[in-house]
Amino acid sequence: LQQERMEAFRELFLDLHPADQAEVFLELDEERAVVYEFLSPEEFAEVFDSFEPEVQKEVALQLNDQYAAEVYNNMYADDVADFLGELEPRQMTHILQAMDQEDANDVRELLAYEDKTAGAIMTKEFVSIKATDTIDEVIDHLRREGPDAETIYYLYVVDEEEKLAGVASIRDLIVADSDRTVSEVMSSRVVSVHVEDDQEEVAQLIQKYDFLATPVIDSEGRLAGIVTVDDALDVLAEEASEDIGEISGSRGSTDVSVNAFKAARLRAPWIILLMFLGLFTAQVIGWFESTLESVVLLAAFIPMIMGSAGNTGTQSLAVSVRALATGNIERKGLWRTISREFSTGIMIGVASGIVITILLYLFYGEPLIGVIVGFSIMISLGMASVIGTLVPLVINKLKLDPAIASGPFITTLTDIISLLIYFTVASSLIQSI
Amino acid sequence: LQQERMEAFRELFLDLHPADQAEVFLELDEERAVVYEFLSPEEFAEVFDSFEPEVQKEVALQLNDQYAAEVYNNMYADDVADFLGELEPRQMTHILQAMDQEDANDVRELLAYEDKTAGAIMTKEFVSIKATDTIDEVIDHLRREGPDAETIYYLYVVDEEEKLAGVASIRDLIVADSDRTVSEVMSSRVVSVHVEDDQEEVAQLIQKYDFLATPVIDSEGRLAGIVTVDDALDVLAEEASEDIGEISGSRGSTDVSVNAFKAARLRAPWIILLMFLGLFTAQVIGWFESTLESVVLLAAFIPMIMGSAGNTGTQSLAVSVRALATGNIERKGLWRTISREFSTGIMIGVASGIVITILLYLFYGEPLIGVIVGFSIMISLGMASVIGTLVPLVINKLKLDPAIASGPFITTLTDIISLLIYFTVASSLIQSI
Numbered sequence: 001l002q003q004e005r006m007e008a009f010r011e012l013f014l015d016l017h018p019a020d021q022a023e024v025f026l027e028l029d030e031e032r033a034v035v036y037e038f039l040s041p042e043e044f045a046e047v048f049d050s051f052e053p054e055v056q057k058e059v060a061l062q063l064n065d066q067y068a069a070e071v072y073n074n075m076y077a078d079d080v081a082d083f084l085g086e087l088e089p090r091q092m093t094h095i096l097q098a099m100d101q102e103d104a105n106d107v108r109e110l111l112a113y114e115d116k117t118a119g120a121i122m123t124k125e126f127v128s129i130k131a132t133d134t135i136d137e138v139i140d141h142l143r144r145e146g147p148d149a150e151t152i153y154y155l156y157v158v159d160e161e162e163k164l165a166g167v168a169s170i171r172d173l174i175v176a177d178s179d180r181t182v183s184e185v186m187s188s189r190v191v192s193v194h195v196e197d198d199q200e201e202v203a204q205l206i207q208k209y210d211f212l213a214t215p216v217i218d219s220e221g222r223l224a225g226i227v228t229v230d231d232a233l234d235v236l237a238e239e240a241s242e243d244i245g246e247i248s249g250s251r252g253s254t255d256v257s258v259n260a261f262k263a264a265r266l267r268a269p270w271i272i273l274l275m276f277l278g279l280f281t282a283q284v285i286g287w288f289e290s291t292l293e294s295v296v297l298l299a300a301f302i303p304m305i306m307g308s309a310g311n312t313g314t315q316s317l318a319v320s321v322r323a324l325a326t327g328n329i330e331r332k333g334l335w336r337t338i339s340r341e342f343s344t345g346i347m348i349g350v351a352s353g354i355v356i357t358i359l360l361y362l363f364y365g366e367p368l369i370g371v372i373v374g375f376s377i378m379i380s381l382g383m384a385s386v387i388g389t390l391v392p393l394v395i396n397k398l399k400l401d402p403a404i405a406s407g408p409f410i411t412t413l414t415d416i417i418s419l420l421i422y423f424t425v426a427s428s429l430i431q432s433i
Numbered sequence: 434l435q436q437e438r439m440e441a442f443r444e445l446f447l448d449l450h451p452a453d454q455a456e457v458f459l460e461l462d463e464e465r466a467v468v469y470e471f472l473s474p475e476e477f478a479e480v481f482d483s484f485e486p487e488v489q490k491e492v493a494l495q496l497n498d499q500y501a502a503e504v505y506n507n508m509y510a511d512d513v514a515d516f517l518g519e520l521e522p523r524q525m526t527h528i529l530q531a532m533d534q535e536d537a538n539d540v541r542e543l544l545a546y547e548d549k550t551a552g553a554i555m556t557k558e559f560v561s562i563k564a565t566d567t568i569d570e571v572i573d574h575l576r577r578e579g580p581d582a583e584t585i586y587y588l589y590v591v592d593e594e595e596k597l598a599g600v601a602s603i604r605d606l607i608v609a610d611s612d613r614t615v616s617e618v619m620s621s622r623v624v625s626v627h628v629e630d631d632q633e634e635v636a637q638l639i640q641k642y643d644f645l646a647t648p649v650i651d652s653e654g655r656l657a658g659i660v661t662v663d664d665a666l667d668v669l670a671e672e673a674s675e676d677i678g679e680i681s682g683s684r685g686s687t688d689v690s691v692n693a694f695k696a697a698r699l700r701a702p703w704i705i706l707l708m709f710l711g712l713f714t715a716q717v718i719g720w721f722e723s724t725l726e727s728v729v730l731l732a733a734f735i736p737m738i739m740g741s742a743g744n745t746g747t748q749s750l751a752v753s754v755r756a757l758a759t760g761n762i763e764r765k766g767l768w769r770t771i772s773r774e775f776s777t778g779i780m781i782g783v784a785s786g787i788v789i790t791i792l793l794y795l796f797y798g799e800p801l802i803g804v805i806v807g808f809s810i811m812i813s814l815g816m817a818s819v820i821g822t823l824v825p826l827v828i829n830k831l832k833l834d835p836a837i838a839s840g841p842f843i844t845t846l847t848d849i850i851s852l853l854i855y856f857t858v859a860s861s862l863i864q865s866i
């Protein structure tokens with residue numbers, strides 16, 4: 001009976017795509033143990049690979065050591081390295097010792113590269129060929145090695161020193177006659193990246209050239225690995241989430257699978273820090289108490305002026321963060337970006353300023369308050385757009401953690417500055433009349 | 434001499450990748466005319482394809498009609514459709530008439546699909562084979578058709594009615610014996626998308642399954658085209674920019690290549706609309722004038738409370754927008770997302786509330802003001818996180834334009850609500866003492 005159930009399960013389950021197998025598996029509770037029993041480590045490796053890192057950690061604890069080691073041996077080295085990177089050093093060493101020596105060494109090499117570099121995301125399972133091979137020989141080679149490689153669509157040509165000499169696509173090979181040599185069909189101009197290049201640059205390169213993979217070379221010019229397009233997709237998605245985290249000050253907690261306590265722990269320091277900075281705004285209002293007392297109506301427009309400046313600053317921040325992420329800054333030039341944002345801010349400021357001046361005059365019948373608010377908005381918006389653009393750029397240049405350029409920080413900065421502008425304009429206009 | 438220069442130019446230029454050729458071309462001014470002369474329409478098609486839509490429009494005007502039509506004939510139908518979609522209807526018709534009848538019909542079909550659907554981004558240049566073909570026959574077929582297809586790595590198997598029956602990768606073919614038939618190596622479980630599916634879902638599917646391409650079927654179940662992974666990369670990048678535009682209220686203007694006036698025109702209506710809403714905050718402050726007069730110090734903390742609520746709301750907004758974009762909402766459930774955000778907001782609120790109460794007591798020696806501000810922050814932050822999460826979800830459910838869920842809108846909403854909470858708490862606590 002057990003045997004029959006196993007056959008039935010295997011037939012149904014193995015017919016699914018690994019990504020779907022992973023979804024089915026996650027629906028199970030105690031039955032998971034049965035799945036480990038029914039599937040070979042090689043089969044389970046594909047399921048395991050489709051899990052998110054947190055689930056991998058949880059599942060890894062349920063596996064027995066022998067089975068687990070076999071699972072890792074059957075995964076691509078870069079995926080094992082991603083998973084191990086999430087574990088404690090002690091657990092990592094333990095797992096590496098249990099694995100096959102050769103596979104473990106590949107993983108160790110990848111782990112040695114700094115996080116978020118081409119070296120850390122590349123795969124070691126690529127197909128390399130020699131320029132002197134005939135196409136027939138290459139096809140034979142693929143029949144044997146193909147099933148283990150992550151992609152066989154680009155074949156990298158290396159010389160005796162393992163240095164990258166060219167690239168040929170399967171398409172090139174198929175279209176050519178089978179008795180010609182690789183050197184006749186390969187392209188010797190290969191776009192490659194360095195092991196230490198930032199993962200975002202690698203993904204942008206793949207996107208720009210519409211590549212399926214790009215070779216990664218080490219400091220001696222040897223072919224060390226390849227980054228495939230599916231890794232590039234994941235990197236771009238990850239970087240987009242990071243940008244959004246940066247703009248909204250919720251870095252690391254935009255994923256709904258993070259629990260509420262952890263999300264609160266990640267975000268609360270921000271909110272509290274900004275609350276401290278908010279005490280400065282209280283201070284600024286304090287300085288201008290006498291101005292406020294003479295025209296009490298001024299207090300009513302504080303939120304509106306701060307809000308408009310904050311909104312404009314956040315818009316410029318988005319432009320700046322995005323331009324850094326897509327590499328558009330280098331293409332368009334730093335000053336052109338800043339001056340475009342400043343002009344945009346001023347134009348929005350002029351439009352808003354005129355509208356609010358007219359509106360307040362119609363509402364309150366007082367031209368002075370309209371002029372004060374309108375003029376303050378005009379200057380504040382221009383300032384806010386420059387601050388929103390500049391802060392992330394400066395932080396990027398200083399190579400500091402870009403998290404401090406987040407939206408709430410900009411908003412707080414524009415709050416303080418717009419308040420200063422408002423009260424300075426108000427007190428000088430009121431005095432001069 | 435002219436001939437010699439042409440040879441030298443062609444040798445240098447054609448050795449570059451099309452994406453790099455495009456960059457070199459854009460550096461030129463009057464010399465562009467020479468490039469058209471030196472390159473065949475077929476060669477220039479690859480350069481043209483690498484331009485951004487705005488540059489394509491500009492360059493298209495410089496080409497003579499005959500040359501231009503040849504360029505479009507040599508591009509993939511989906512790329513021509515993308516370009517034509519940016520033009521006036523009259524220009525579009527003119528170009529389609531100049532093109533080859535067959536190519537033009539492919540382009541017309543793609544243009545008929547709604548923007549941002551699988552149909553609109555798919556390519557018509559795919560390789561379809563029959564299940565009864567032998568592998569040898571398929572390879573022969575590829576030698577002939579391969580150079581025109583956008584990808585040859587996935588081969589789609591169709592029956593007599595053009596219905597999708599299976600898929601085989603080049604890898605499957607190479608590993609198998611050449612006298613076997615396609616039906617023996619193909620997989621008959623094919624993950625496909627429908628022509629009307631949203632482009633974002635298609636890109637997510639490709640990312641989830643690590644596909645190089647996915648087939649697109651029409652309402653009769655016929656294979657209509659394929660979406661390749663490089664299109665998925667572009668879609669994900671585009672959607673990430675849109676999400677960021679949504680959070681920052683700068684939709685459509687985060688790209689630095691948009692000029693300042695256009696950026697201002699896109700953003701100013703937002704800022705002005707929000708300024709109008711800001712008048713409500715002025716109104717709310719007006720309502721509580723008597724409370725404010727009795728404890729003037731209350732005014733100083735208005736910016737801090739509004740700021741904290743706005744920041745918390747924006748964080749929750751980022752979570753919500755991101756969860757919608759990545760499809761995580763469906764996976765985790767609507768209520769779990771909302772309740773997680775509410776719990777997170779309350780926890781941040783409690784932490785911030787306690788800190789500020791202590792701080793204000795130490796600063797001002799007045800326990801009452803500390804308790805009022807602390808308690809208001811606690812409630813405001815819980816509310817703000819729910820608003821930030823809920824608004825984009827509701828808008829998504831109502832199928833309205835998500836642009837109205839943008840960050841500044843949420844901030845203005847939380848401004849008004851936190852002000853109401855603050856003054857209600859303040860007036861009731863002050864009265865009760």
